[in-house]
Amino acid sequence: MEEIKIIKTGSPKAKPDEGALGFGAYYTDHMFIMDYTEGRGWHSPRIEPYRALTLDPAALVFHYAQECFEGMKAYRTADGRVLLFRPEKNAERMQRTHRRLCIPEIPAEDFVAAVKALVSVDKDWVPHEPDTSLYLRPFTIATEAVLGVKPSATYQFIIIASPSGAYYAEGMNPVKIYVENEYVRATPGGTGYIKCGGNYAASLIGQMKAHELGYSQVLWLDGVERRYVEEVGSMNCFFKIGGVVRTAPCTGTVLPGITRMSCIELLQKWGYTVDCENRLPLADVLAAGRDGTLEEVFGTGTAAVISPVGELRYENEVLTVNGFQTGPLTQRLYDTITGIQWGRLPDELGWTVEVK
Numbered sequence: 615m616e617e618i619k620i621i622k623t624g625s626p627k628a629k630p631d632e633g634a635l636g637f638g639a640y641y642t643d644h645m646f647i648m649d650y651t652e653g654r655g656w657h658s659p660r661i662e663p664y665r666a667l668t669l670d671p672a673a674l675v676f677h678y679a680q681e682c683f684e685g686m687k688a689y690r691t692a693d694g695r696v697l698l699f700r701p702e703k704n705a706e707r708m709q710r711t712h713r714r715l716c717i718p719e720i721p722a723e724d725f726v727a728a729v730k731a732l733v734s735v736d737k738d739w740v741p742h743e744p745d746t747s748l749y750l751r752p753f754t755i756a757t758e759a760v761l762g763v764k765p766s767a768t769y770q771f772i773i774i775a776s777p778s779g780a781y782y783a784e785g786m787n788p789v790k791i792y793v794e795n796e797y798v799r800a801t802p803g804g805t806g807y808i809k810c811g812g813n814y815a816a817s818l819i820g821q822m823k824a825h826e827l828g829y830s831q832v833l834w835l836d837g838v839e840r841r842y843v844e845e846v847g848s849m850n851c852f853f854k855i856g857g858v859v860r861t862a863p864c865t866g867t868v869l870p871g872i873t874r875m876s877c878i879e880l881l882q883k884w885g886y887t888v889d890c891e892n893r894l895p896l897a898d899v900l901a902a903g904r905d906g907t908l909e910e911v912f913g914t915g916t917a918a919v920i921s922p923v924g925e926l927r928y929e930n931e932v933l934t935v936n937g938f939q940t941g942p943l944t945q946r947l948y949d950t951i952t953g954i955q956w957g958r959l960p961d962e963l964g965w966t967v968e969v970k
Contacts, residue, residue, distance in 0.1 A: 615659055615724040618646075618731050623663035632743040635779035637917070642736040642748070642775040646728050650718055652767040659728060661735050664774065670759035674766045680756035682711040682810045685916045686872075687778075688733045688748040688969065690740045691957030696733060697966040699955050701726045703872045708752065711808035716765040717754055725752065726967070732773050733969045745780035745952070749917075781918050786948065788924025788938055791846060791911075792829035793896065794820045795929070798837035799845060799867075806837075806844075806867035814848070821847060829927065831913070835896060836867065842893040849913030849921060850874035853899055854943060856907040860889045873914040876965065877947050886943075896928065903933035910941030919955075920948035 623643045630640045641664050648659040675681045684704045689697045705725035712719045729750060733740070740748040752773045756766030797820045800806020805813055820832040831847040844862045845851060850871040852861045859881055864870040881888045902908035903926065911923035922945075924938035935941075953959030954966060 615648075615721070615727060616657060617659075618728070619658075619660040620731075620735060621660065621662040622735070625663075629739070630777065632741045632746055632777070632779075635741065635746060635777050637749070637778050637781075638776050640777055642739040642777070644732060644735050645775075646732045646771075646773040648720075648728065648771045650769040650771070656718065656720060656724070656771070659724075661732055667770075667772075669755075669757060672759040672761055674756035674758050674760065674764075677761060678756075678763055679810070679812045680715055680717065680766055681754060682708065682715055682717070682808060683751060683753035684708050684809060686729070686750045686752075687916060687955070688740050688750060688775075689955045689957070690742055690747075693957070695957060696737055696740050696969045697955065697957060698726075698729065698733070698969060700872055700876070700965050701729055701967055703875065704729075704752070707809065707870060707872070708754075711810065712754065714805060714808050715810060717756070717769060720754075720771060728752070728771075728773060730967070730969050732775060736775055737969065739775065739777050741777045741779075743780070745782070745956070747778055747955075749776045749778040750774075751776070786920075786922060786940055786945075788922040788935070788940060789830045789913075790828070790925040791831050791833045791923050791927070792824040792827055793833045793835065793843075793926060793928040794823070795835055795840050796820075796823075798840070799834040801837035802866050804837075804867070807864060807869055809869065817847070827927070829925075831921075833926070836893070841895050841897070843896050843899060844868050846913040846921075846923070849915035849918065851913050851923075852877065852911065853894060853902075853908065854910040854941070855898070855902045857909075858887045858889055859943075860892075860894045862894060863891050871914055871916075873916060873919060873951065876951055877914050877920075879963070880947060880950060899926070900928060900931065900933065903935070908933070908935060910944050911935045912941070912944040912947070914947075919951055920944055 705722035
């Protein structure tokens with residue numbers, strides 16, 4: 615990658631109250647932008663003041679949804695250092711997404727360098743309050759102005775950053791999950807394994823349905839037989855049944871989450887049996903819930919890290935998980951991963967990258 619040009623703002627924003635950040639409500643002073651032009655490749659990497667984008671109304675991103683994104687965070691440790699968590703894994707996942715959407719790939723080292731450069735420039739925006747973080751949103755959009763259906767000849771890769779509050783400001787409480795069997799999130803051969811906006815737009819109807827029924831998240835079933843569990847909303851999902859931890863395999867319809875990967879590696883390190891290669895029938899989950907062998911259920915993702923599940927509803931059957939309490943393994947995973955992210959625990963696995 616060419617040297618990143620840095621143009622700093624002449625009008626820095628006032629920092630928001632770190633006790634009331636919420637999520638995605640505030641944005642830092644700067645943004646990273648890099649252009650792609652067919653025949654030239656990725657070029658002109660720069661950091662400039664945060665601003666609105668100017669795009670032609672015919673830009674392909676608006677009409678044929680050639681776009682994608684990533685989600686990651688920067689964390690401030692008690693001694694003032696700023697850490698990223700496994701950023702190379704986000705880079706590799708974005709490369710897979712680009713390949714699927716016919717977008718030219720960005721070298722992983724360039725992706726990580728861009729993230730580190732923006733966080734370094736806006737380092738003062740990484741909040742100090744416990745369990746707060748700087749959320750990072752890298753994304754790519756097709757910018758060529760043409761209405762023919764084809765891969766764009768031009769793109770922009772952009773990174774914006776938003777200081778975010780503690781996800782569990784009132785404590786880590788279990789959530790209620792509705793099992794969706796009318797709509798589907800992904801089908802084999804589709805885009806379920808990548809982070810493109812179309813996946814999320816298509817899932818909104820299931821999310822709204824769940825909310826109307828009093829549930830906070832949707833557990834999606836496979837799109838062919840509607841028999842196997844896949845993802846929960848914007849998270850991967852784990853089930854501890856009879857001592858074995860199971861999660862849906864990443865075989866084309868499930869997003870390979872970075873937190874999911876980290877949980878699997880920790881569980882295996884701790885000696886647990888983890889089945890992440892075989893599909894898990896919903897019928898097995900329901901049977902385990904009835905006979906008492908469904909010990910814990912939790913979701914994993916960048917925002918919440920670990921989200922305990924206390925209730926599952928399928929059609930008219932409602933199952934309570936672990937007495938609607940956070941399970942010990944769920945809590946241990948949360949404490950370990952967040953401990954590494956915020957520097958409270960030693961990073962024995964080399965998962966963090968310091969931003970200078």
